[in-house]
Amino acid sequence: MSPKKIVLRFGPDISDMPIIYRLVKDYNLMVNIVKANVNPQKEGTMVLELTGEEYDQGLDYLRNAGVSVQALTQEIVRDEEKCTMCGACTAICPTGALHIERPLMEVHFNLDNCVVCQLCVKACPMRAMEVRL
Ligand code: SF4
Ligand code: SF4
Structure with a gap:
């Protein structure tokens, strides 16, 4: 099973709950934490790889606990020609995937840290951040 x-x-309210432990212990899932971020307000985003027969039951557990769950079938790309390096996206990116590099003050996009929350898509005045299926 892939x-x-x-x-x-x-x-x-969820960030202190042992949700990963429950997925492993109660639903026999193999869990690989690909990315994880909790902001100062204790709101979290996490990308997981799950393997196991009880995948659907594990997702039901998460949803019933109040966690928003979305299959990761999309990725975010930046249209370099549209980006004006205004920096607006760096203020709302929860993982630092979009960040300002000093001293040149260029906005860099690190795809490895992106959790596809899509906040930058709405925030970008130039429509430079796009969702790819
Ligand atoms: S979708 Fe945009 S705002 Fe969200 S983590 Fe990725 S780069 Fe940051
Ligand atoms: S908000 Fe848009 S234009 Fe501004 S730095 Fe981010 S991607 Fe570039």
Whole structure:
């Protein structure tokens, strides 16, 4: 069985719950944490790879606990020609995937840290950030 990649988003009430432990212990899932980020408000985003027979039951557990679960079938790309390096996206990117590099003050995009939350797509005035299926 090949691993399935999902994105979790959760609020501060969830960030102290042992959700990964429960996926492993109660649903016999093999869990690979690809990316994880919790902001100062204790809101979290996580990308997981899950393998196991009880995948659907594990997802039901997460949803019932109040976690938003989305299959990761998309990725974000930046149209370099449209980007004006205005920096607006760096203020809302929860993982630092979009960040300002000093001293040149260029906006860099690190795809490895992107959790496809799509906040930058809405925030970019130039429509430079795009969702690819
Ligand atoms: S979708 Fe945009 S805002 Fe969200 S993590 Fe990726 S780069 Fe950052
Ligand atoms: S908000 Fe858009 S134009 Fe501004 S730096 Fe980010 S991607 Fe570039």
